[in-house]
Amino acid sequence: MRAVDALMECLKAEGVDVVFGLPGGANLPTYDAFYDAGIRHILVRHEAGGGHAAEGYAKATGKVGVSLGTSGPGATNLVTPICDAMMDSVPVVFLTGQVRTELLGTDGFQEADTIGITMPIVKHSFMIQHPLELPRSIHEAFHIARTGRPGPVVVDIPQDLSRADIPYEPVTDVHLPGYQPTTDGNQKQIRLAAKALANSRRPVIYAGGGVINANASAELTELGLADRFPVTCTVMGLGGFPAPHQQWLGMLGMHGTRTANYAMDEADLIVAIGARFDDRITGKLSEFAPRAKFIHIDVDPAEISKNVPAHIPIVGDAKNILPRLTAEYRALGTDPSRLEEWWSRINAWRQRYPLGYTDSKDSEIKPQYMIQALFEATGGDAIVCSDVGQHQMWTAQYYDFPAPRRWINSGGLGTMGFGLPAAMGAKVGCPEQTVVCVAGDGSVQMNMQELATCAEEGIAIKVFIMNNGYLGMVRQWQELFWDKRYSQVEMGQWPDFVKVADAYGATGMRFEDKHTLVKDMQEALATEGPVLVDVRVTREENTYPMIPAGKPARDMVG
């Protein structure tokens, strides 16, 4: 059979039921094979939309997402999703077309060095050099994307090789001698960690996106509840520990709660699980958690002691390690009352610094209230995607995520335009669930074309644009740190999002009154098909609290 038909067999063997892509010259053979392969292909309007949709699919389902583009511009349009998937450890396989081998290196039409361009932003990549390599490379790509610390894998397939006739034998094993992720976790280290926990008086559990990737939220919750351990999550880890909860401190980091950040600052022991001590978490690194010892659990050994030296490193899969840590800790039979002093300190912060804002006196919708209303309208039970900016932080703050894989955002790369296509992918992966996207009026315009995809394919996402007419987060920084010199942040009054929705075959709505907002949102959620809602909110509202960049947690403002 043709190499591309073998490719279809490989995709099926990997359990792929849907791919997101856009055809072009160099991947014509692949698209010919899709014609009757029986795999759902969703035709996106821009490759970046397809890449983010594959990410959204992967984040919502835990399966490997697949995204396709042709050579040259098709592949370069995928660069942002590839980098995004790398930063947030999302398992996605990107299949790119490449010019015929005889044209390689000649600056042929639509030729780009895809492997070279993407090399710094992939977990691994394969340049197919012989058609017989294709099946094995595909399986190895899926294996690498899915295992260890997940990430993007690019497979670049020259057009002529993909047409070659090859004998196809199903591949049942992978041969990657240089790739053996450690998953087990050293028992001695785990015992040490349990003892450190037992001896600590001011412990904090700090969980990141790794807990979600490892499907270890139940195990994390078990550990938290093994004693009265205070728990906080990064923006990537939200949903890893059920919120709200007595032991839940709220989100950590630049726009996290004061309680969570202060607790880290005063902790004597921090248990980092699937987290990487990003600058948005630590603030000024030299003054980060000065009194704490660190237990660091991560599947990627390179993360351990990268930014903060770990006293007890444990390399492995959280799902495997956490139950053993919980068991070891329980066996020590410690006295929970030793944490009482710590809890009274934490509770004092909670009381003094709750998340809050001043509501409007009239019908104006405060952006924070918009998220609270959305929480109410969805019963807290939706998959919520977001773009990047103020609306993202407000959603993270005010929408309590009770379970993992309900919160899908671009944390590491901070990609504007991520939300709408990611919601599309999440809805395709979880058709029974309500999928909403909280978008910014700036962000949403970066991948709005995918509304057409949603309308054509009947993908019923509900997009709520938090419209303040600004690139809000940049405006906030200019207000706070650059003397209110608002440079190029005003978005003006266009486009008319209701008309945009209409033109794309979606339902458009506009909400401006806070008194009817919950009811209006419920109506939007109940409307069939894709819905795009223009929610007009207070124009100049700031996201607080905030640790100014490069400052320690104690210097939090707002």
Added chain:
Amino acid sequence: MGEPGTKEVLSLDELEAVAGQRTGRKHILSILVENKPGVLTRIAGLFARRGFNIDTLAVGPTDDDTVSRITLTLDGAVHPIDQVTKQLHKLINVLKIRDLEPRETLARELALFKVSADGASRAEVMQVCEIFRAKIVDVSKRSVIVEITGTYEKVEAFERLVRPFGLIEMARTGEIAISRGRSET
């Protein structure tokens, strides 16, 4: 430092990199990699992107033709070696990395020096060569080419001694290394 949020103009001194864990000595990493296209690019790219500086680099075949050995040296005073090796390990084509212990390692590099040597100085140059067990492999009227093998330090010392005679040019391979004793590197 370098945060978009802070308004103050940065001085160049402030831009100096923040130190991590430094060992302060030269390290020789012996890296076995799959002999596949693009592997060296991946390693070079990783070094560039993470801001690691390679002092010397030598690539060659091993006894197994599917595997190549990359020997590279870098300065432990400048780089967190631990982080360098961990990042290298993440590359799928990297099979094995050894941070060679200096005392248990045999390291050699080959260098060619083209040195001015006319009538008066030729004898002196030859004397230096003899002390270093270097070979003169080419002679012309006014210069000689010297071949020398040895550790990085020996080649450095040789360079210092011949430089005053007039060093016209020099080519060095960078060190290759192997561990002493029976066990594999």
